[in-house]
Each structure stands twice: as structure tokens, then as C-alpha cells.
Amino acid sequence: MSVFGSFSRIISASKNSADGILVLIKEPAARQEIIFGALALVVLILIGSELFHLVIFTILLLIILTVETLNTAIECVVDRVSPEISDFGKKTKDLGSTAVAFALAAAGIYWLYALLITLNL
Secondary structure (H helix, E strand, O other), rough: HHHHHHHHHHHHHHHHHHHHHHHOOOOOHHHHHHHHHHHHHHHHHHHHOOHHHHHHHHHHHHEEEHHHHHHHHHHHHHHHOOOOOHHHHHHHHHHHHHHHHHHHHHHHHHHHHHHHHOOOO
């Protein structure tokens, strides 16, 4: 494989990722996660949290968006494969939603920890 072939794959993958971001931001849940995550990050910045806490919280926000992206992909596949209401579709979508809830809980717990540590409480 040539260097140019690899570069072409990187360009193609980048375009696919950008297209995926455009799909994701149409999802109300993803927009809410972005807004609330940004606000929570701003709070940590304003109270003077250490860079370490800001980096860890930012990583957790990216994990939330990763899980939300996968959940959205699962929902798209289920809607395509099983457009009618079914136990299969419900269970699958519920599991995806649970994964998002776990990621949100992890970020929320860490945010609270960083807040308490920074405020010496």
C-alpha cells in the first residue's frame, strides 16, 4: 500500500466521521449532552479546578458522545431491520439507552467529585 493510499483512507474516514457528527447533532439527546456537558465544564473552569480534572471530565464527555453515537447507530439499524414495534426492538433500544445512562452517571459522579475537591468540601 502506498503512502497516498493511506492518506486517501484517512481523508475518507474523516469525511465519514464528519457526516456522522452531522447525523448525531440532529439527535435532541446528543444536543442536550453537549450543552449540559459544556456548562458543567465551564463551572469546573470558573471554580478553578485543576487541569487534571478538566482533562478527565472532557474525556468522560467524549465517552458520553461516543456511547450516544453507538446508541443512535443501534437505533437506526433496529428501525431498519424491525420497523414494527417488537420486543426485540424495545430490548435493543433499552440496552442502548442504558449504556448512555451509565456513561452519564460516570461523568456526573466525576463532575461532583471534581467540584467537591476544588471547593475543599
